[in-house]
Amino acid sequence: xxxxVSRKAHFNAAHRxxxxxxxxxxxxxxxxxxxxxxxxxHNYNLIVTVIGEVDPVSGYLIDTKxxxxxxxxxxxxxxxxxxxxxxxxxxxxxxxxxENIAIIIWKILRVxxxxxxxxxxxxxxxxRNFVEYNGN
Numbered sequence: 001x002x003x004x005v006s007r008k009a010h011f012n013a014a015h016r017x018x019x020x021x022x023x024x025x026x027x028x029x030x031x032x033x034x035x036x037x038x039x040x041x042h043n044y045n046l047i048v049t050v051i052g053e054v055d056p057v058s059g060y061l062i063d064t065k066x067x068x069x070x071x072x073x074x075x076x077x078x079x080x081x082x083x084x085x086x087x088x089x090x091x092x093x094x095x096x097x098x099e100n101i102a103i104i105i106w107k108i109l110r111v112x113x114x115x116x117x118x119x120x121x122x123x124x125x126x127x128r129n130f131v132e133y134n135g136n
Contacts, residue, residue, distance in 0.1 A: 004120075005061045006049040009071045011080035014041040015096040018085075039083060044101075045124040046075065048109060052117035062117065074108050098125040102133040110135065 016039045017031040027035045034040065048071055050062045082088055084096040090104050102123040110119055124130040 001053065002051055003054055003061055004049050004051045005064060005067075006047050007064055007067045007071060009046045009048070009068075009076055011044050011046070011076050012041060013044060013079050013082050013084050014039040015084040015091075016040070017095055017097060019095060039085070042125050044079075046071070046105065047122040047124075048105075049120040049122070050113060050117045051120065062113075070109065070112055074112060075105055078108075098123055098129065098131045099133075102131045106133045106135060 016036060017034040018027050019030075022030070048067065050067065052061050054061050079088060079101075084091045084101070088096075091100070094100050094104070102121050105123065106119060106121045109121070113119055118134065120132065120134040122130055122132045
């Protein structure tokens with residue numbers, strides 16, 4: 001029997017959506033206000049879900065306190081109140097779209113969480129816009 005355990009987190013970050021290979025006009029046309037040269041920000045909500053089998057001895061799938069500390073150390077401390085384009089090397093060559101942010105968060109966490117469990121990341125850029133990534 002599989003069960004899912006989730007932890008919610010939050011961080012604020014600024015970014016600019018921009019493709020260097022495109023002209024300024026192409027970027028403005030495609031990304032609109034998200035291409036603002038002075039950047040813009042979001043209050044991101046993150047849900048990290050671990051899916052797997054409950055340990056018959058402890059009764060846990062994962063220790064949520066440990067998961068909380070991992071998310072804080074590896075994600076919140078890394079991205080909160082940062083300009084993703086400027087302050088975060090993960091986005092030096094990667095456009096910081098919600099899709100790419102979710103993929104990078106998943107990759108950061110995947111190496112820290114046991115391969116015995118599945119991992120899913122849901123990132124809310126706004127209340128109505130969110131992306132989901134599970135490694136596939």
